[in-house]
Amino acid sequence: MPIDPSVAVGADLGETTFSWTPREVALYNLAVGGAADPMNTVGLEYVDDVAPKVLPSFATVAATFHAAEPPKVEFPGVDIDLAKVVHGAQQVRVHRPLPAAGTATTRTRIAEVQDKGSAAVVIQESVTVDDAGDPLWTARSSIFAKGEGGFGGERGASTRVEIPDRAPDHELAVPTLPQQALLYRLCGDRNPLHSSPSFAEGAGFPRPILHGLCTYGSVCRAVVDEIFSGDVAAVADYGVSFAGVVFPGETLAVRAWEDGDRLLVTTTVVDRDDAPALSNVVFIRS
Numbered sequence: 001m002p003i004d005p006s007v008a009v010g011a012d013l014g015e016t017t018f019s020w021t022p023r024e025v026a027l028y029n030l031a032v033g034g035a036a037d038p039m040n041t042v043g044l045e046y047v048d049d050v051a052p053k054v055l056p057s058f059a060t061v062a063a064t065f066h067a068a069e070p071p072k073v074e075f076p077g078v079d080i081d082l083a084k085v086v087h088g089a090q091q092v093r094v095h096r097p098l099p100a101a102g103t104a105t106t107r108t109r110i111a112e113v114q115d116k117g118s119a120a121v122v123i124q125e126s127v128t129v130d131d132a133g134d135p136l137w138t139a140r141s142s143i144f145a146k147g148e149g150g151f152g153g154e155r156g157a158s159t160r161v162e163i164p165d166r167a168p169d170h171e172l173a174v175p176t177l178p179q180q181a182l183l184y185r186l187c188g189d190r191n192p193l194h195s196s197p198s199f200a201e202g203a204g205f206p207r208p209i210l211h212g213l214c215t216y217g218s219v220c221r222a223v224v225d226e227i228f229s230g231d232v233a234a235v236a237d238y239g240v241s242f243a244g245v246v247f248p249g250e251t252l253a254v255r256a257w258e259d260g261d262r263l264l265v266t267t268t269v270v271d272r273d274d275a276p277a278l279s280n281v282v283f284i285r286s
Contacts (some may be wrong), residue, residue: 002019003077003078003080003113003120003122003148004077004078004151005075005077005113005115005151005152005153005154005202006077006106006187007076007079008075008076008078008110008122009077009110009111009112009113010109010110010111010117010153010167010236011046011075011076011077011109011110011278012077012107012108012109012111013076013108013109014107014108015105015106015107016063016064016105016106016108017105018063018065018103018104018105018106018118019101019102019103019104020062020065020101020102020188021087021100021101022048022050022051022052022100022101023051024062024065024187024262024275025054025100025101025273026047026048026049026052027186028055028058028061028065028187028212028217029046029047029052029053029055029185030046031180031183031184031187031214031217032045032055032057032184032214032217032218032221033174033175033176033177033180033218033221033222034047034053034221035047037258041093042150042154042225042230043117043225043260045194046059047229048197050062050100052100052200053230053232054097054099054100054166054232055217055220055221055224055232055235056092056094056098056137056220056232056235056236056238057092057213057216057217057220057221057238058098058172058217058218059092059094059098059128059139060090060092060139060141060213060216060217061139061187061189061213062104062128063104063128064187064189065187066188066190067188067189067190068101069188069190069192070190070191071189071190071267073085073122073143075110075122075225075267076110076170077110077113078113078122079144080120080143080145080148081267083193083199083202083203084145084146084148085120085143085144085145085146086143086144086212086242086262087141087142087143087144087211087212087213087242088121088142088143088144088242088243089141089142089159089239089240089241089280090141090142090212090213090216090239090240090242091139091140091237091238091239091240092137092138092139092141092154092238092239093119093138093236093237093239093256093284094136094137094235094236094237094286095134095135095137095138096136096233097187097233098136098137099218099255101248102130102131103130103131103138104130104136105126105128105132106127106128106132106205107127107130108119108124108125108126109122109124109125109126109274110122111123111124111125111140112154112286113153113157114127114153114154114155115149115150115151115152115153116149116155116158117149117150117155117226118146118147118149118150119144119145119146119147119149120145120148120151120153120202121142121143121144121145121156122142122144122147123141123142124140124141124143124145125138125139125140126138126139126140126141126184130141140239140274154199159241159280160280161264161279161280161282162283163257163264163266164257164259164264166257167255168257169256170226170254170255170256171226171254171255171256172222172223172226172253172254172255173251173252173253173270174218174219174247174251174252174253174256174267175251176191176210176214176215176218176246176249176250176251176252177198177248177249177250178248178249180210180214180248180249181194181195181208181209181210181211181214181247182194182195182247184210184211184213184214185211189213190213190269191211192210193205193208193209194209194210194211195208196208196244205245207247208247208248209245209246209247209248210235210245210246210247210248210250212242213276214276215242215246215252215267216240216242216278218252219240219252219254219265219267219278219281220235220238220283222252223235223254223256223265223283225252227256227263228285234285234286235283235284235285235286236284236285236286237282237283237284238247238282238284239280239281239282240267240278240279240280240282241278241279241280241281242277242278243277243278243279244276244277245277246269246277247271250269250271250272251268251269251270251271252260252269252270252277253267253268253269253270253274254266254267254269255267255268261284261285262282262284262285263282263283263284263285264281264282265278265281265282265283266279266281267281269275269278283284
């Protein structure tokens with residue numbers, strides 16, 4: 001089915017009510033590299049049984065944490081083969097520090113459908129409130145669908161972030177584990193691209209790749225730990241574009257520049273001559 005932007009843009013995708021506990025938070029934190037050193041008492045705050053630290057990036061998995069099936073890309077005016085889809089970009093703005101347990105409701109709509117010629121980009125926006133109706137976070141997410149462009153839609157505005165022409169203020173090495181995609185899939189993303197060698201090969205990859213949102217969360221966790229002194233509440237907004245694949249077991253190079261209340265970041269893969277992983281990375285301090 002070709003994409004029909006006249007139907008898709010503005011479509012209400014409904015609402016979902018969900019809950020989470022410290023167990024889900026701790027598992028997510030482990031899946032993005034938290035508590036890597038069991039002798040580091042600060043790192044162990046990520047797996048506290050009662051009140052683990054909650055990264056703002058937890059917002060990306062909270063609603064779907066217990067999903068047991070691969071996602072489908074079927075929306076009003078949009079029906080795309082999952083094998084053609086990769087995550088394009090992700091942004092989360094938290095309106096206050098996220099609690100270690102709670103109940104919330106998310107309502108989502110399709111904000112834009114962009115025609116890149118050889119591909120399509122579908123952008124969703126969601127607003128999440130707690131059980132009292134007070135805002136918790138707002139998220140914007142895009143998927144990039146190869147071969148689905150050419151339907152006559154708008155190309156969309158550039159989101160490029162200019163990096164300062166000077167040495168970075170911070171440089172971090174962020175290792176990933178060979179089994180990290182299998183651990184992260186327990187947070188609700190069962191896309192076989194990240195766990196099935198045959199599915200990954202059919203999608204054009206030599207082996208399963210790391211979830212983009214696992215890279216997203218791992219970089220958030222590293223920046224919080226090493227630049228924001230472990231303070232998860234220091235991040236008000238965090239957005240990235242996914243610029244390339246990461247294979248589980250590779251090491252990420254994170255370079256960061258201070259820019260007022262913003263932290264501008266690039267993320268590359270050390271193992272493949274600094275191949276791009278994340279671009280247009282912006283943290284906004286609270």
